[in-house]
Amino acid sequence: MEKHFDVLIIGGGAVGCAVARELSRYDLTIALAEKESDVARGTSGKNSAVVHAGFNNPPGSLAARLCVEGCAGFAAACRELGVPYKRTGKLVVATETQDLPALERLLAQGRRNGVPDLALWTPEQARERLPSLSCHGALWSGTTAITNPLLYTIALAENAQANGVEFFLDFPVDGITRMEDGFIVRAGRRRLRADWLVNAAGLYSDLVAAWAGDDGHRIYPCRGEYLILDKQAAELLGTPVYPVPRPGIGGLGVHLTPTVDGNILIGPSAEYIDSRSDDGTTAAVMALLWTEAARLLPALAQSRVIASYAGLRAKTVPAGAADFGDFIAEHSSKVPKLINLVGIESPGLTASLPLARLVARLLGGQLPLRPRADFRPERQRAQRFRDMTPEAQRAAAAADPATREIVCRCETVTRREILDALDNPLGVQNLTGVKARSRAMTGRCQGGYCQQRIVAVLRNEYGLKPEDLRLNGPESWLFAGEVK
Amino acid sequence: MEPTLKTDIAVIGGGPAGLAAAVAARAAGAERVLVLEREPVAGGILNQCIHDGFGLVRFGEALTGPEYADRFLRAAQEAEVQILTETMTLELTAERRLTALGPQGLFAAEAGAVILAMGCRERARGAIQIPGTRPAGIFTAGTAQHYLNAQNLMPGRRALILGSGDVGLIMARRLTLEGAEVLAVVEKLPYAGGLARNIAQCLEDYDIPLYLSHTVTHIEGKQRVERVTVARVDEAGREVPGTARVYACDTLILSVGLIPENELSLKAGVKLSPVTGGALVDEDLQTNVPGIFACGNALHVHDLVDYASAEAEQAARSAVAFCRGEAALPPGIPVRPAAGVRYVVPFFARPGSRPLLSLRVSAPAGPGRLVVKAGEQVLAARKFTRLLPSEMARLTPRLPVPPGAAEMEVLVSDA
Numbered sequence: 034m035e036k037h038f039d040v041l042i043i044g045g046g047a048v049g050c051a052v053a054r055e056l057s058r059y060d061l062t063i064a065l066a067e068k069e070s071d072v073a074r075g076t077s078g079k080n081s082a083v084v085h086a087g088f089n090n091p092p093g094s095l096a097a098r099l100c101v102e103g104c105a106g107f108a109a110a111c112r113e114l115g116v117p118y119k120r121t122g123k124l125v126v127a128t129e130t131q132d133l134p135a136l137e138r139l140l141a142q143g144r145r146n147g148v149p150d151l152a153l154w155t156p157e158q159a160r161e162r163l164p165s166l167s168c169h170g171a172l173w174s175g176t177t178a179i180t181n182p183l184l185y186t187i188a189l190a191e192n193a194q195a196n197g198v199e200f201f202l203d204f205p206v207d208g209i210t211r212m213e214d215g216f217i218v219r220a221g222r223r224r225l226r227a228d229w230l231v232n233a234a235g236l237y238s239d240l241v242a243a244w245a246g247d248d249g250h251r252i253y254p255c256r257g258e259y260l261i262l263d264k265q266a267a268e269l270l271g272t273p274v275y276p277v278p279r280p281g282i283g284g285l286g287v288h289l290t291p292t293v294d295g296n297i298l299i300g301p302s303a304e305y306i307d308s309r310s311d312d313g314t315t316a317a318v319m320a321l322l323w324t325e326a327a328r329l330l331p332a333l334a335q336s337r338v339i340a341s342y343a344g345l346r347a348k349t350v351p352a353g354a355a356d357f358g359d360f361i362a363e364h365s366s367k368v369p370k371l372i373n374l375v376g377i378e379s380p381g382l383t384a385s386l387p388l389a390r391l392v393a394r395l396l397g398g399q400l401p402l403r404p405r406a407d408f409r410p411e412r413q414r415a416q417r418f419r420d421m422t423p424e425a426q427r428a429a430a431a432a433d434p435a436t437r438e439i440v441c442r443c444e445t446v447t448r449r450e451i452l453d454a455l456d457n458p459l460g461v462q463n464l465t466g467v468k469a470r471s472r473a474m475t476g477r478c479q480g481g482y483c484q485q486r487i488v489a490v491l492r493n494e495y496g497l498k499p500e501d502l503r504l505n506g507p508e509s510w511l512f513a514g515e516v517k
Numbered sequence: 518m519e520p521t522l523k524t525d526i527a528v529i530g531g532g533p534a535g536l537a538a539a540v541a542a543r544a545a546g547a548e549r550v551l552v553l554e555r556e557p558v559a560g561g562i563l564n565q566c567i568h569d570g571f572g573l574v575r576f577g578e579a580l581t582g583p584e585y586a587d588r589f590l591r592a593a594q595e596a597e598v599q600i601l602t603e604t605m606t607l608e609l610t611a612e613r614r615l616t617a618l619g620p621q622g623l624f625a626a627e628a629g630a631v632i633l634a635m636g637c638r639e640r641a642r643g644a645i646q647i648p649g650t651r652p653a654g655i656f657t658a659g660t661a662q663h664y665l666n667a668q669n670l671m672p673g674r675r676a677l678i679l680g681s682g683d684v685g686l687i688m689a690r691r692l693t694l695e696g697a698e699v700l701a702v703v704e705k706l707p708y709a710g711g712l713a714r715n716i717a718q719c720l721e722d723y724d725i726p727l728y729l730s731h732t733v734t735h736i737e738g739k740q741r742v743e744r745v746t747v748a749r750v751d752e753a754g755r756e757v758p759g760t761a762r763v764y765a766c767d768t769l770i771l772s773v774g775l776i777p778e779n780e781l782s783l784k785a786g787v788k789l790s791p792v793t794g795g796a797l798v799d800e801d802l803q804t805n806v807p808g809i810f811a812c813g814n815a816l817h818v819h820d821l822v823d824y825a826s827a828e829a830e831q832a833a834r835s836a837v838a839f840c841r842g843e844a845a846l847p848p849g850i851p852v853r854p855a856a857g858v859r860y861v862v863p864f865f866a867r868p869g870s871r872p873l874l875s876l877r878v879s880a881p882a883g884p885g886r887l888v889v890k891a892g893e894q895v896l897a898a899r900k901f902t903r904l905l906p907s908e909m910a911r912l913t914p915r916l917p918v919p920p921g922a923a924e925m926e927v928l929v930s931d932a
Binding site: 101126211260265311313314316317319320323337339340341342347423425430431434437439442443445477478479480481482488489492499502504505508509510511514515517 | 651
């Protein structure tokens with residue numbers, strides 16, 4: 034007999050994991066099913082990592098309301114969960130004089146949405162913040178921040194799990210059956226049962242809804258590509274810089290964003306594609322990103338690209354449409370006990386916890402939500418070696434042999450941090466999982482130095498056979514075996 | 518943090534350059550010589566280079582990597598060089614204070630002179646921006662070599678190799694010998710990046726095709742590499758339409774260049790050349806920061822380890838002289854690469870000196886002459902029949918740098 038839960042969440046992105054964590058406050062049995070081998074493997078891990086203030090979405094929209102609410106609470110959530118957060122503010126710049134009216138419209142829209150700390154800046158004011166900026170004026174948003182969306186999502190998942198949520202990774206849902214007493218959710222031959230379904234399947238949310246019997250949604254994937262620059266470029270940019278958004282382009286325009294770890298992101302492009310999974314990069318867009326970035330910050334020309342990636346936005350409106358499809362977060366109009374979260378693209382990361390609270394309210398209207406006395410919202414996370422003071426580093430190294438060995442030299446990650454990453458509560462033991470949790474392999478050499486050391490740890494200390502080592506998913510084998 | 522260690526010479530990196538520098542520093546009279554090495558055993562990348570061909574210039578015999586390293590390791594032991602292994606240098610200041618982490622914990626050291634010998638790293642996929650997905654099965658050549666030789670692991674069964682650098686060529690042979698199928702080696706430039714002997718011994722002997730003026734334009738594969746697209750490129754490196762070919766393979770090996778490792782150098786304020794990626798040194802191999810010297814692949818990528826060792830010995834002699842407080846000389850005049858020359862090390866030379874010049878041409882050349890000039894005066898001219906960008910040329914001018922010269926030039930001229 035398959036397991037039966039009160040609530041099954043489908044999708045282990047930021048939204049699904051936030052729902053899991055939020056619902057774990059209550060006396061419910063909860064499961065989360067994720068098709069990949071780890072959480073945050075889709076859109077949640079492939080974006081600009083910005084905590085948005087909420088001035089980009091139309092007043093009165095759900096996206097605007099939840100974004101403003103999410104931004105206001107994000108710092109506290111990150112403190113509670115042990116996730117990096119940095120309030121950088123943000124500049125939207127007019128690269129041409131004709132962009133200036135758009136800045137005023139954004140300011141007015143932001144104020145109507147209730148966004149605090151917005152102001153129009155002269156080019157001089159903007160350059161005080163960012164000396165190398167090329168612009169005719171700017172909108173300053175003081176509450177915009179940056180985070181690490183991978184660690185944020187992982188932290189939500191780990192905290193949810195600590196509070197009793199069961200995670201089913203590598204569980205690619207491919208069919209749903211409605212029964213009298215709830216749903217049967219299948220992935221191949223495996224099954225899970227639940228009374229309630231929360232559909233947080235992102236790019237697949239229309240399919241999941243349809244499998245459950247609600248064919249009223251459609252997702253239009255829109256790809257955005259990014260370049261990651263070496264940390265040597267970091268001093269050029271302390272604040273995200275966005276162009277004025279232009280209607281109909283499918284996104285906010287190519288922008289420059291510092292990361293909490295000191296790199297710079299350039300992107301994203303916006304390209305509607307037919308695939309829900311094609312997150313490959315293209316030569317044409319890579320070239321375009323450079324051109325767009327140099328318009329905003331000519332000094333970038335000297336910087337080095339260390340990696341590139343692409344993410345897909347789950348849009349509810351097709352190319353050329355009015356360009357705004359609001360978040361859908363509601364009881365299915367066709368299927369009882371199905372809550373749909375559809376079209377959660379940017380600013381979905383910012384709005385993830387408010388969305389989760391909205392799901393709790395929707396559920397609470399239909400079943401009793403009794404708070405659990407033993408819910409623990411805090412998640413402890415060890416401080417990173419590279420962020421410690423020299424005295425703390427010395428003490429940590431003195432106390433622990435595994436802290437005396439640097440495994441990743443670019444990001445100064447110790448062996449202890451690699452072991453901690455591998456000992457994660459979700460049981461993820463692949464290279465991408467280590468990368469997301471420890472930052473090893475994310476630096477300028479992209480694992481040239483440390484990947485082989487992490488492979489050795491997996492073999493020698495975790496006893497994994499060469500043919501069982503994976504980059505991420507089950508088909509992502511790293512070695513054909515041992516040399517004969 | 519108070520320094521717990523004081524030394525005359527601190528050598529960062531215990532590879533072939535670092536070990537040679539340490540031995541030479543002792544021979545030149547330095548009392549305390551400390552090598553900081555992050556691996557459990559010194560020797561650097563040589564330890565994974567089990568093929569032979571090392572030491573032909575220096576020892577007149579073809580040694581394997583470990584054999585070559587062993588000669589220097591023994592010499593270092595005899596010379597009572599202190600080698601701290603499993604020790605990563607984390608910080609370096611212009612005042613020659615180091616912070617390092619190793620079995621003895623986090624510690625600080627103070628050195629009379631510092632020799633930078635950190636070697637180089639491989640350029641990765643991100644730096645050359647190959648479009649496509651990000652599956653498993655993409656390895657830099659050195660990483661693949663490590664997996665094969667140090668961990669006994671087969672990186673794949675059907676491989677394509679991008680880049681004709683020496684490590685890539687050697688991996689083509691190694692993978693073939695271990696039973697993998699190597700479909701081709703693809704080189705973006707119209708000439709090979711590796712040594713001619715490696716083209717012959719690693720590709721031609723095994724019928725592995727080398728496609729010059731071709732590059733990888735796309736990588737496909739959801740989780741593991743499935744297909745790689747290769748196309749011809751024109752002189753500007755742009756894809757020639759209609760030339761794309763798709764290879765079904767599970768592995769892509771990248772041998773697309775080496776980058777001197779200088780993150781520590783930057784922390785100390787050492788200025789780097791955008792061409793070599795190494796420090797802007799003078800003829801004593803001193804950087805712009807007094808008392809900090811550079812050599813080996815951290816200074817510029819060498820073709821033969823023998824020359825890296827020799828360069829390191831020169832850096833060591835200069836470092837010992839600095840420790841003795843021999844009067845600092847005024848900075849020299851610029852040494853400029855001119856027609857046909859991509860770079861020249863050193864970047865500065867003092868009037869009166871006859872600096873050893875290490876250089877590479879920017880494109881295959883010859884027959885012709887390498888000419889060193891100061892103003893109109895020719896300081897050296899050497900005939901050559903053929904010079905390739907993959908090979909380093911070394912040249913000591915017959916005449917010293919004349920007083921009053923504004924700059925030196927090194928150029929390729931017709932015979």
